[in-house]
Amino acid sequence: MTVSKDAASAAVALGQFVDGAPTPYHAVDSALGLLRDAGFVEVIEGQRWPSKPGRYVMTRGGSLVAWSTEHLSDSGAVQQWPAQASFSVVGAHTDSPNLRLKPKADYRSAGWDMLGVEVYGGPLLTTWLDRDLGLAGRVAVRDASVPGGYAVRLFRCDEPLLRVANLAIHLDRSSGAGGAELNRQSHLAPLWGFSGGMSFPRWVSEQVDCIPEDVLSFEAMAYDLLPASLLGHSRELLASPRLDNLCTTFAATEAMKQAVLTPSEEGPARVAGSGQGPRIPVLVLFDHEEIGSETSSGARSQLLASVLERIVLSCGGDRADVLASFSSGLHVSGDMAHAIHPNYADRSEPHNYPVTGGGPVLKVNAQGRYATDTGGAAAFGVACERGGITPQVYVHRTDLPCGSTVGPASAANLGMTTVDVGAAMLSMHSVREVMAARDVEPYTRALAAVLGAEVSAPGLVA
Incomplete structure (x- = not known):
């Protein structure tokens, strides 16, 4: 099936977003840029926030x-919290x-220059072997001119820098039947040379334009350098690193932009229907899921x-x-979902x-690994209907342990009706994952419908 122009455009935009976001810090920086372009003003957490709508x-x-609170008052500061006002939240990680x-990180082994690494999360480790890897992250640099005495700078190296080398099949015949068993301490260290001519402190200081002695700390992450791409006989698939969960991060950010458009720009209505107070659209992107x-x-x-409380x-x-705003609010937690696999259909x-x-x-999960309940499912279904979308359903196999998302954690913190949603994909947690290119646009549209004030709160079911 040929991918429509709008669907292809959304998939390409997602690929560009992912390519520009090798770390969570770069993802936030990219999302911040998109929101600024839509008129969002950055506020500092440690300062008082404005009461002026915006x-x-x-x-x-x-x-x-x-x-966005711009619809709460036509002019000046909001003097009184509107009756029955609540939040429509879309979240991702x-x-x-x-x-x-x-x-x-630096050490030498058998004549090679090596860098010690830790495994973050649950990657499919074998997919990281024999790939050209870049390095990106953030560095705290000594700077007496700023409060605290240091500044944090982002860096990224998009050139082939690291490689986790596989063991030749001749040295472990078991590797031909599925790969040698990888020891996380011993077998995953990337090599980055053999001449001994560069130390990592010196290298990272050059990335942020300072002397090695001024590097106070750093967080550095390897990433696959192969960019996102459309593939298949009809270019209907999107192959990319970090689709879990930058697909939702991108879709949710784009949805937030759509949700705050003025009516003249064909954005969704910002005042809820009869019997409902105004709803404040909120986008939250969490780290460390x-x-x-x-x-x-x-x-x-x-x-x-704390952010929602400060808004009120x-x-x-x-x-x-x-x-009251928590009890009548709706939180849609977005994370990717496992599509049925053509080679492993029995795992679904x-x-x-x-x-x-x-x-x-x-x-949906009966053990609470997903936060979806009756009210949340209904609210998401209504949002999808208004966007002309019919959602699919995912339930994990009962005889397999199910992963979780930010949904249950956030629901427990807020006491807010929460629903877990996603977009279908294969190869989750591989260094390179795959999804349908045409799923990006309706996913974004569904999240925008949730953030639009027309979506009413599910309330409490007696």
């Missing part, structure tokens, strides 16, 4: 929260499984709850308004599986 965004490391350098979210910028932190307080509300639940190219996916 479009705002704040960042914390590899996480970002954006919101910015991190992906990868290899991250240790603080003391792949390692459990228990960090200051993860979904188990108070990041989102800055708009004239009180603590009672905060709690036989009656509740999504297919590539079939549109957005509703994710």
Whole structure:
């Protein structure tokens, strides 16, 4: 089937976004740029926030929260929190499984220059072997001119720099039957030379234009240099690194831009229907989902709850308004979903599986690994209907352990109705994953419908 022009354009834009975001910090930087282009103004978390209606965004490391209150008042500051006002939240995560350098990374082994790495999250390790890898991250650089005495700078090296070399089949005949078993400490260190002519502290200081002594700390991550690409006989597939979960990060950011368009720009209505107060669209991009979210910028932190509370307080509300807005709000947690695999069809639940190219996916799990409940599923279904979309359903096989997302963590923190959704893909957690190119656009459209104020809160079911 030929991919439509709009679908192909959305897939190409996603590929460009992923190519520009080798780390969570670059993903946030890219999302911040897209939001600024849409009129969002960055606010500093450690300062008082404006009460004037507008479009705002704040960042914390590899996480970002954006919101719009511009529809709460025609002019001036919001003096009183509107009755029955609540939030429509779309969330995603910015991190992906990868290899991250240790603080003391340099060492020599058998005449080779090596860099020690830790495994972040749960990558398919064999997919990292024998690939040209770049290196990107952030560096804290000594700077007496700024508060705290240091500045954080991003860096990325898009040239072939690292390689995790495989063991030849002649040295381990078992590797021909599926690969030698990889020891995470011994077998995953990338080589980056053999002459001994470069130390990592010197190299990274050159990336951020300082002397080695001024590098106070760093976080550096390897990434596959092969760019995203459309493939297949009809170019209907998108192959790319980090689709889990930069696909949702991109789609959610684009959805937020669509949700705040003025009516004259054909954006969705910003005032809810009869009996509903105004809904404030919120975008949240969490870091550290792949390692459990228990960090200051993860979904188990108070990041989102504190931002939502500050929004209410800055708009004239009180603590009672905060709690009421949580109870009537809706949070759609977006993460990728497992499509049925043509070579491993038996690994899917036989009656509740999504297919590539079939549109957005509703994710359900009786053990609470996904946060979807009756109200949340209904609200997402209504949003999809208004966007002209029919969602698919994903349930994990009952005899296999199911992964989780930011949804349950955020739902527990907020007490807000939450639903887990995604887009179907293959090869999740591989260094290079694949999805249908035509799924990006309807996924974005569904998330935009959620953020649009026409989507009513599910409320509490008696």
